[in-house]
Amino acid sequence: MAKVRSINITFPPSGSPDVVEYRMYYVDAGEVLNYDSPNVSLGKPDADTDGKIRVDIANVGVFSDGRYDIGVVAVDDAGNESSMSTMMDVPFDFVAPDAPGTVEVEVV
Amino acid sequence: MKKFLYIVGFVLFPIFFANGEVLNHTIYADYTSRPVTIAWDAVSNATRYEFEGYSYERKANILAGSTQQTQITLTVPKTGITIFKVKACNDTECSIFAESTDAAYATVDGQPKGWVILRYLEPAGDIGIE
Numbered sequence: 001m002a003k004v005r006s007i008n009i010t011f012p013p014s015g016s017p018d019v020v021e022y023r024m025y026y027v028d029a030g031e032v033l034n035y036d037s038p039n040v041s042l043g044k045p046d047a048d049t050d051g052k053i054r055v056d057i058a059n060v061g062v063f064s065d066g067r068y069d070i071g072v073v074a075v076d077d078a079g080n081e082s083s084m085s086t087m088m089d090v091p092f093d094f095v096a097p098d099a100p101g102t103v104e105v106e107v108v
Numbered sequence: 109m110k111k112f113l114y115i116v117g118f119v120l121f122p123i124f125f126a127n128g129e130v131l132n133h134t135i136y137a138d139y140t141s142r143p144v145t146i147a148w149d150a151v152s153n154a155t156r157y158e159f160e161g162y163s164y165e166r167k168a169n170i171l172a173g174s175t176q177q178t179q180i181t182l183t184v185p186k187t188g189i190t191i192f193k194v195k196a197c198n199d200t201e202c203s204i205f206a207e208s209t210d211a212a213y214a215t216v217d218g219q220p221k222g223w224v225i226l227r228y229l230e231p232a233g234d235i236g237i238e
Contacts, residue, residue, distance in 0.1 A: 012233030022232060052236070072232045080187040082231035090237060 002096030010052040011085060014074035020044060021075045022053070024060065029067035029089045035081065038062070042072070063092050146192055147179035151203070154196035160205075164189035187229050 013019070022042040027033045040062050045053050057063055071084035148157070159180060161171035165188040174197070182192065193205040 008238040010236040010238060014230045014232050016230040019229070053232075054238070070235065072235055074229055074232050076187070076229050078187075080229050082229035085232045085235050087235040087237070 002099070004058075004094055004096050007057040007092060007094075008054045009057060009070070009072075009087075010054050011072050012051055013047050013053055014082060016074060016076065016082070018076045018078075019074045020077050023073050023075055023081065024055075025071040025073070025084065026062065026068050029069050031069065033069045033071055033084075033086060033088075035073075035084075037071075057092060058094065063094075065093055065095050067091050143181045143183045145179055145181045146194075148194055150178045151196040153198050155198050157194050157196055158202060159192065159194040162191045162193075164191060 009024075011022075014022075021044050023039050024042055025033055025035070025037040025039045027037050031037075040060055042053075042055050042060070045055065047053050068090050069086065069088045070090055071086040073084050074082040151157075156174045156176050157178065158174045159172065160169050161182065162168070163170045170190065171182065182190075195205045196203045
């Protein structure tokens with residue numbers, strides 16, 4: 001069974017007190033990323049002790065192997081969205097390489 | 109630091125409205141939702157000051173009223189742009205709004221000005237990958 005490493009995205013939270021969730025926008029790398037792009041809610045995770053929120057990309061559920069442009073916005077209780085923190089051309093690799101062939105033992 | 113850059117950026121690059129008008133008025137830029145107090149110069153023969161607040165996003169006035177004071181504390185929407193303006197009135201007539209070029213009436217620091225209140229939600233910080 002292959003072992004696939006986790007990929008986390010991290011970001012410091014918004015300082016606005018009325019944020020109810022974070023939303024991630026995403027497109028294939030090189031396409032136009034804006035507020036009309038596909039998006040998924042990240043909920044409102046607590047920040048870790050280093051002050052950053054961490055989200056395991058595998059749990060977001062919308063990504064497959066590939067390169068993406070992604071953006072995160074804060075959303076308040078009225079549905080307003082903040083400006084977008086972005087990262088371009090992010091490689092998400094969820095596929096382990098092929099295993100090597102059968103191990104054999106040679107007695108010499 | 110980011111907040112400072114936003115404010116500097118907004119001051120250096122004022123809003124261009126659809127009709128081409130450039131608003132270069134007193135600008136308040138803030139992440140928070142706390143009230144804003146706006147003050148203006150007193151007008152000698154004024155008995156009251158009438159004011160309006162216009163939401164740029166909603167394309168409508170969102171507040172209006174009058175006061176005998178030369179300041180008012182406003183609670184404006186948590187995000188978006190509110191344009192506030194005031195005019196001086198006596199018992200018989202009112203000036204035009206202070207954002208006009210008529211400096212004979214309500215002014216700020218001796219200059220005819222309106223107010224632009226910019227509110228925005230603080231974004232998340234820079235994204236990282238681990």
